[in-house]
Amino acid sequence: MADLSKTQPVIGIFASDKGPGDPERASLMSQTGTLFARRGAQLLCLWENGVCPLPLMTAARTAGGPVSILADEEVSVPPTLAGVPVRVVEDRAARHALLAEEAQVLLALPGSLASASSLFGAWAAGQGKPKPVVMLNRHRAFEVVKGFAGDVLSHSVAGYDRNIQFADNVEDLWHKVSWVLERR
Numbered sequence: 444m445a446d447l448s449k450t451q452p453v454i455g456i457f458a459s460d461k462g463p464g465d466p467e468r469a470s471l472m473s474q475t476g477t478l479f480a481r482r483g484a485q486l487l488c489l490w491e492n493g494v495c496p497l498p499l500m501t502a503a504r505t506a507g508g509p510v511s512i513l514a515d516e517e518v519s520v521p522p523t524l525a526g527v528p529v530r531v532v533e534d535r536a537a538r539h540a541l542l543a544e545e546a547q548v549l550l551a552l553p554g555s556l557a558s559a560s561s562l563f564g565a566w567a568a569g570q571g572k573p574k575p576v577v578m579l580n581r582h583r584a585f586e587v588v589k590g591f592a593g594d595v596l597s598h599s600v601a602g603y604d605r606n607i608q609f610a611d612n613v614e615d616l617w618h619k620v621s622w623v624l625e626r627r
């Protein structure tokens with residue numbers, strides 16, 4: 444497998460620790476942020492309506508990884524993220540399109556419906572060929588999307604099975620991201 448730390452891939456992150464749901468989300472985000480930072484990934488995080496992957500960004504920064512934020516006008520960065528580059532793009536569709544343009548792969552962690560909706564917005568906004576997507580299917584969080592991919596995308600998106608991947612744990616998540624990046 445290629446050493447991706449030399450190329451510093453840009454990973455677009457979709458995750459949230461807001462709202463009801465799995466109590467281990469913050470832990471998964473911290474593990475992901477730490478692992479991806481140590482492997483040399485640049486994390487491009489979405490911040491919309493106060494929803495952001497704060498534990499992921501904090502862990503990545505603590506591990507020495509580069510993090511940047513694409514946000515709406517309501518962004519309020521806490522002191523723990525002082526110095527993180529923040530770009531405000533007021534229009535939601537434009538924000539998603541910019542994230543899709545800059546990221547080499549889109550990564551989704553179990554979170555809120557808002558983060559899943561944003562993931563779809565960015566994926567659909569991809570100019571020409573949609574970006575590969577890797578989802579952490581912890582506790583079957585993306586099982587519906589997995590079924591949709593098999594039932595709908597398989598008939599309409601060429602190579603969907605190479606560009607939409609589901610991981611079982613954080614280490615597997617890195618391996619799937621590495622795999623889709625090597626094939627691009």
